[in-house]
Amino acid sequence: MDKYDKKSPTSFAIGLTVCFEAMEFGTVSKLYLSPELKTGETASRLIEMAKKKNIPVIVNNQKIFKSLSGKDNVMAIAEFLKQDEKLDPSSPHCLLVNPMNMGNMGTIIRSCLAFGVKDLAIVKPAADCFDPKVIRGSMGAFFRLRIAHFSAFEEYRKAYPEHNLYPFMLQAKKYLSETKFKSPATLIFGNEAKGLDRSYLEVGEPVLIKISGELDSLNLDNAVSIGLYELSKAI
């Protein structure tokens, strides 16, 4: 395989930094090195790490670099196994309901790690979080999170009944700055265009980020980062 396919059991970590993260925290099956990668400290470190983890290193596959690099000059690509993980039942969670934008997804994964939330739940349908673009946008933070998919919110709810739920909604009455998070907390965010539907007003303690009346809403990844930032003060 030398192109990413949503249905394939593997995906790709593209670029040196992301490859290191993948090998350290993911399940890498192959490491591809560009013929242009100069011998030196970074190359040696990469090859040594692959050896230690029994990962085959492939150096003569220019096709994969052509198809996956885009405009960038990429020196390494790691093929890794796509897999859902079990979330930690006692840690804080971030739950995205039907997120559709891959650019947002990468940034949100990075924000989760930044604010100490290492468990991400995703309710489908959703953008493919295993897409190499998402992995790259997360700058490899992807491999340090536990990520699990659910076919509906209720499925998530049943799996983690102990979590205190905080749906972020424009219709909520309580401001984020007044919210006292109880552990373990789950921050819930809706789709980029539609947000969460009104039924979430009955779920846990709905939260509103106070913004100017001149604007409809915040960008999803900004809302998530602000929510996680406030949560990080409490955990």
Added chain:
Amino acid sequence: MDKYDKKSPTSFAIGLTVCFEAMEFGTVSKLYLSPELKTGETASRLIEMAKKKNIPVIVNNQKIFKSLSGKDNVMAIAEFLKQDEKLDPSSPHCLLVNPMNMGNMGTIIRSCLAFGVKDLAIVKPAADCFDPKVIRGSMGAFFRLRIAHFSAFEEYRKAYPEHNLYPFMLQAKKYLSETKFKSPATLIFGNEAKGLDRSYLEVGEPVLIKISGELDSLNLDNAVSIGLYELSKAI
């Protein structure tokens, strides 16, 4: 002119929502309507607004829709005058030093409006904030801000000497959550890749957003939105 040119004195607001914002708050010279725009309430409202503001309406220019619409089905385009504005000397400011990513720029403009910061200063070199992609990314919030460019930080400093300066830096010692903003405040953010250089440690009161040691830094637009969110509690 039917394509955007960085050197041109005009740019384009693309899409219905953004056109309405441009006509209400910007200086629009022409309004282009797609031949596909159905007559109806929205079309009437748009045409009526153009009439009231003496803006010529052009309906037979398919070329401009072809060149500016991209993949989207665009119904209206407003050509507007690119112009710097004087910032309000007593209001809070956001100052971006050498921002290079247009995607970030649109989102940051939206966050500024969301958190009541209507004055944006940009130190050049910088991504072109007049680019139609930025305007669109801001969802038209662009037209509700005052935006001014400066050739160096010192030029900004001299123009607004009363502002209390808060550079956001990884090397800062004081956390954002402990910072008491004094009015009028200027939040300062550096370039996406490099942040602010160390000389800003001597400027005002440097601020640090506390994040996990597992990550180098936040995405610029997330950092800005969190900074503005905290500032909005104080203003």
